Amino acid sequence: MAAAIEIADAEGLEAVSIRRVATALGVRPMSLYTHIERKEDLFDLMADEVNRELIIEGELPSHWREAITMIARREHEVILRHSWVIDLVARHPRVGPNGLRHGEQNLCALSGLDVDLATAARIVTAVDHYMTGYVIRERLLRDQRADHLAEPYIQQMINEGDFPHLRRAMREGVPQQESFEEGLRWLLDGIERSLGRS
Amino acid sequence: MAAAIEIADAEGLEAVSIRRVATALGVRPMSLYTHIERKEDLFDLMADEVNRELIIEGELPSHWREAITMIARREHEVILRHSWVIDLVARHPRVGPNGLRHGEQNLCALSGLDVDLATAARIVTAVDHYMTGYVIRERLLRDQRADHLAEPYIQQMINEGDFPHLRRAMREGVPQQESFEEGLRWLLDGIERSLGRS
């Protein structure tokens, strides 16, 4: 599992093949099947190992917003480091021991709040959705290094077509940079407001 | 391309193989390579075709919030129908003509707002992140049909471990259902508030 994670971190998920992992372990491919039943099991293990890193040791901040923010930041940082987990959990749900612990901690962060469990769960998942989308995009920007929109054929399309806003954005050199914190703040502001109102 | 989309809709992205598409077209596999250079090109075409569906015909609502909501709803509906696009654009960016048109329309929706282009872009991407995460999760829930957390071994883990909140959630039967609209409202509320403040 550690070997597989190392490969995935370095070269992406599709580089993780049974033969590749076996080679890294100095063993023949079929030997792996004494410990796992299918390759998916290996993926499950890898995902749960990342979930372990998501768990925050020690006390959570007592204020729900700080606690959720802290968890979201941790998720952002860890998942960006192992960005292949996104593809794993997007394929189908992988609920391991550490996944449960992480879920528990999420609900725990909201326990000071006077809302029912269903609402707490929806808050958690909403933040999770934002985080997920953000990490996916950040990975894209990172992996392609340069600004994709600067590619010649795209510039040409923008210049020749009817794209006033895009053309202006291109001329002004609007950075694609975004901020995890800003979007998170927006979302939490909205949640906070709906709490105050209800 | 249409044949490939049909296969992907019905059986998922991994069912889209060169041989499969060729068979659907009544043609030999290698013939496809006359029209595309690599399989990725086919994926590019498929993604842009979905982007075409994202474009809203006619006038957008003049109020930014209504416009963005309308676009987000369209994205939600269309992408859930072709949920494999998420995996495509998550792998690497695919900017085709329709993708640009859609981007233009997004900025257009915010053009009545008194913010600079960079801020507008960040607003658009933040909403996009939420939508992306939401669709991924909704697809998970749909594809597995039943409630995954209800599986015996998970129940057992929850009951035997130290998971007070999860246990309570299980006992109370907290539904996993979430609402696209609610989270979107939260996010837009937060954005609106930050606009008013600045």
Add this chain to the structure above:
DNA sequence: CCTCTCTCCGTACAGCGTATCGGCGGAGAC
């Protein structure tokens, strides 16, 4: 009619996950 281009395609190769089966070494029973 010759040539050029465009499309189709047969074959082949390297890689994948994994089903099947066989061998080997250590632990426990007598």
Add this chain to the structure above:
DNA sequence: GTCTCCGCCGATACGCTGTACGGAGAGAGG
């Protein structure tokens, strides 16, 4: 000591994948 059983390793093989390579045939322009 010997016998048995079980856990681990592994060789081979099957069917799948994307695609490199080269050839065949048809239609167009000279």
